[in-house]
Amino acid sequence: MEQLIKEQTLEQMKRAKQASRRLSLLTQKEKDRALYEIGKQLLQSQETILAANQQDLMRAEQDGQPASYLDRLRLTPERLQDLVDSLHQLAEQTDPVGEVITSWTRPNGLIIEQVRVPLGVIGMVYEARPNVTVDAAAIALKTGNAIVLRGSRSALESNLALTACIRQALTETGLPEEAVQYLPYPDHAVVDVLCTANALIDVIIPRGGANLIQRVLRTSTVPVLETGVGNCHVFIDKTAAYDMAEAIILNAKTSRPGVCNAAETLLLHKDWPQEQQAALLSRLLTAGIALRACEKTRTLHPELAERLAIASPEDWDTEYLELTLAVRTVDSLDDALEHISIHGTGHSEAIIAEDAQRAQRFLSGVDAAAVYHNASTRFTDGGEFGFGAEIGISTQKLHARGPMGLIAITTSKYLVRGSGQIR
Incomplete structure (x- = not known):
């Protein structure tokens, strides 16, 4: 220099x-x-x-x-x-x-x-x-x-x-x-x-x-x-309403994929109705999103397997910032919480659920700057929070957190x- x-x-x-x-x-x-x-x-x-x-x-x-x-x-x-x-x-x-x-x-x-x-x-x-x-x-x-x-x-x-x-x-x-x-x-x-x-x-x-x-x-x-970077998740619980789930994940992924509050991983509860899972995955593919799915997801939906790329271990930790989404089927709410605790970056996480008690377990159990129930992760923003603007989104805990x-x-x-x- x-x-x-x-x-x-x-x-x-x-x-x-x-x-x-x-x-x-x-x-x-x-x-x-x-x-x-x-x-x-x-x-x-x-x-x-x-x-x-x-x-x-x-x-x-x-x-x-x-x-x-x-x-x-x-x-x-x-x-x-x-x-x-x-x-x-x-x-x-x-x-x-x-x-x-x-x-x-x-x-x-x-x-x-x-x-x-x-x-x-x-x-x-x-x-x-x-x-x-x-x-x-x-x-x-x-x-x-x-x-x-x-x-x-x-x-x-x-x-x-x-x-x-x-x-x-x-x-x-x-x-x-x-x-x-x-x-x-x-x-x-x-x-x-x-x-x-x-x-x-x-x-x-x-x-x-x-x-x-x-x-x-x-x-x-x-x-x-x-x-921090935003490896943000949307978890669709077994009690989720389909129309809300579709609208939220599409917004979280596609409204502006190159920003840190965009969703990068979709977690599907295995007991959410299979026909709704298939419909959602098809809708995401139609929207131009490349899906990288776990083996369980591919097995549960053989009719879509050829259109679902095989997810690698690195995919769970990737902030794509583009129209690519990792998809994993989990056995329970606890499994979703465990996945997020391992792979999340403490930015923004969301649950789609009609059951308020299950949603509260998610809100309490996730360690992140912003945790959502039935809303898009794209709201993690100073303007959307009513701050007028933001100087950044903190994913640490001292001395500030969030927008x-x-x-x-x-x-x-x-x-x-x-x-x-x-x-």
């Missing part, structure tokens, strides 16, 4: 650190005005942004990236409008900074308050998905945090165009544009510099594939707020007021 690039990276982080001090003192009105201005700038620059995104798409196609990757990379007028809508939703959210979480008075008269405060400076490392540039910067700004962004080479032109809009909006509203930094350098060693800058960065959030996340976890000396909205990127401090007490 060239020394000059390292110095430039460190300088950008220093500027973000300096800007964070001012951000922490902003009022909600000042921050919300900036969010609305970012939306305005995005719409005014739509033509420039889409042209930049087209350059990225052309390069990705030339590199042979799959359709699911291109979908994550693509920006459209509709997706830009969705970003603007999410900015408006964020602006309407209550600012958590300054919230008194709890307070009490000690016998000696000390008054203690625990209040929410910004984390400081966030380092964001992510792949494709240029929408993350806007979502992450907006959530950081709303919570008084500065942010240093490092996206992938594949989305470079899009990310630069989006960052320019964000910084212009900050300038227009009198806020420090240095609060949002983008690292455009292609050298992967830049990530290592970011992840070891303990004096300048307060937390690292990686968002992307397993390789990226593991690299950050291995190299970072800065605390990591881990997001991470505003509160997830704050911390707290204690304000202690006295009248001359000494110990």
Whole structure:
């Protein structure tokens, strides 16, 4: 890595650190005005942004990236409008900074308050998905945090165009544009510099594939707020209603297969009526989904066996991010829970069941960030949860879990007021 690039990276982080001090003192009105201005700038620059995104798409196609990757990379007028809508939703959210979480008075008269405060400076490392540039910067700004962004080479032109809009909006509203930094350098060693800058960065959030996340976890000396891959399951219980089961699995798999909350494995209870199992598998095949089935599934449905690929052990652990679905027939609810405990990634899991007690056993027994009864896993999303947007979906348990909205990127401090007490 060239020394000059390292110095430039460190300088950008220093500027973000300096800007964070001012951000922490902003009022909600000042921050919300900036969010609305970012939306305005995005719409005014739509033509420039889409042209930049087209350059990225052309390069990705030339590199042979799959359709699911291109979908994550693509920006459209509709997706830009969705970003603007999410900015408006964020602006309407209550600012958590300054919230008194709890307070009490000690016998000696000390008054203690625990209040929410910004984390400081966030380092964001992510792949494709240029929408993350806007979502992450907006959530950081709303919570008084500065942010240093490092996206992938594949989305470079899009990310630069989006960052320019964000910084212009900050300038227009009198806020420090240095609060949002983008690292455009292609050298992967830049990530290592970011992840070891303990004096300048307060937390690292990686968002992307397993390789990226593991690299950050291995190299970072800065605390990591881990997001994870989504090997999500839909379990169809023996009490499931067919129409609901079909609608949910089709939505969970096909509405947008290249995202982390899409279903990757279908678990079928062996006592769900055979004709319904056959109908569902046929419907999935008709929808263009490649099915990789266990031997029991193939044996139970010989009429479909030629259309069902044989599942390998690796299939149970694969996040396909495309129209491929692993299928396994299980003997019981407990077997489904066991399969998920072994192969799940702690992201999103769902049961389709009419029996409320069996559903509750599933909800209680699954260890994941989001567990659903009679609903699609595709709802694991900050916008769908009412957060306005998300900075990522955490599959760890400390200090945040699930879609991470505003509160997830704050911390707290204690304000202690006295009248001359000494110990």
